[in-house]
Amino acid sequence: MLKLNTLGALALSAITASAGWAAESSDPIRLTLHDWSGQLINTKIMGSILQEAGYNVEYVQADYIAQFAGLKTGDLHLAMEIWETTGREALDEATATGNVVNVGETGLMAIEEWWYPSYMKERCPGLPNWEALKDCAEEFATAETAPNGRYVGGPVTWGGFDDERVEALELDFEVVHAGTDAALFAELESAYQRQDPVILWVYVPHWAPAKYEGEFVEFPPYTPECYSDPSVGVNPDMAYDCGKPRGPIWKAAWSGLKDKWPGAYDIIEDYRLSNEEMSAMVGEADLDGVEIDTVVANWMTENKDRWSGWVNQ
Template identity: 70%
Template sequence: MRMTTLAAATLAGLGLAGAAFAEAESQEPIKLTLHDWSGQLLTTTIMGKVLAEAGYNIEYVQADYIAQFAGLKSGDLHVAMEIWETTGREAMDEATATGNVVNMGETGMKAIEEWWYPAYMEETCPGLPDWQALNDCAREFATPETSPMGRYLGGPVTWGGFDEERVEALGMDFEVVHAGTDAALFAELESAYQRKAPIVLWIYSPHWAPAKYEGSFVEFPAYTPECYDDPAWGSNPDMAYDCGKPTGPIWKVAWSGLAETWPGAAKAVEAFTISNEDMGAMVGEVDLNGKSVDEVSDAWLEANKDTWSAWIVD
């Protein structure tokens, strides 16, 4: 879907116009990728609206999180606003090594994506948050579909994350079951939490869930790059991924031709930054309070004019 005249008029109606903004170098559309979680939709929509305010023609393209790199390398896609250190680093490094994709820097957000359980499960499963204690209690997390194995509710399969590889490498008595959507993942958490039912699932931050629900991330053997790259590292000498997930920045990446075709837009993407606190609050407004991504992104733009205006001033 393209940034329309109506959207631009909405921006003007919010008082977001600025006379000193850089002039767009080309009216060819800049294609920004959209994924399947609210935070990424917000990040991308904010960036798109700021670029539209600077006079660029913006197109949003739905794309899989990992598969998008093929389009970024070919130039069919131009900007991806959220590559998480936790799950996307390998794909990002492979793409940037080709020279066709460039790392545009950190978003300002810090990523955690890991197995998580509600605090009430500590009575049922003493020894948590240690992963070995979790494994000893695997039957407590079983469902009729997975019994006698415990169920780990993972994110949508397109998110990556190597959960199946970790379960096998660590010899865990768990079956990985993927939620179909981000919304379905957190609907299951809400249902389980209300009933105090057993659940261990993928939780990420920045997000509203770690603030709303009392619980803890499971503690796996600490991540090192060797854990993913060298099967001999760690407790299983024959398999990689026998450790926790990495934590770290959420990155921005772009097709290498972005700076040549739209230099002002490239500078704006590089300058973009937002905090975990701001993003967690915005995701809560969308997921918990039923507001639209457009409503919430417009409110952030209205409240942070000085911040985003600096991204596009010539």
């Protein structure tokens, strides 16, 4: 009897969701896709939930920072991963226009910083203190960058101010940007297997810090003033002389989304994931070779009670 009641409640909820959607626009809600697995998984889970609620969903490939132009005009509607570490400045600028709104935290907490495998600490004993890099840059050099060290940054579209940081902190490093997320971690895999010198952009949530033993560099602590006021920080003449910020990963939307699709907006507000489950899903995709759509479908099946609660309020 309980099972029948539960099924009946779900059926009624589905009718309610459908009826609520019928009063809203049938135009597609456009969600942005980027170039790293976690963002694709996060966005497609959100899209799948909205589809289950009866909404029309469309995915649009967009650059991480450039997407704000489309969010401001309403050509794009929802971005699921604005990292406090690299995207907060662009998010604040966009929300200040009134055309973009911060829809709150995803539940994911971000770290993006320079990272090195533990075997490099033997070659540069002062680590993780950033000042050690001044004395042992050559330990991170390659044939192409010697005598300067090589730092492998993320794709240029990710932002992050690594080139500015190297200049401001007077580090003898050359920033070499990986073309894609996959290329970035292929660099780590290749170097780690051979115990070659490497220091690169690593982020959390991600599988890499769990798979490989290593540490984040400890730069001077971030403050907003460090990015905006050259007089603040260890270099009195230049900004970005500090580490990257850490904090939440945000959801950002076109300001008209709430009026056009109010039910969808409520679902987006309620949506939450954890670092642990995201890191596990990225590992499935990147390490085990599971298709991202399959990872998403499995999450939807295993968490039906959870996302149904976001839909049926």
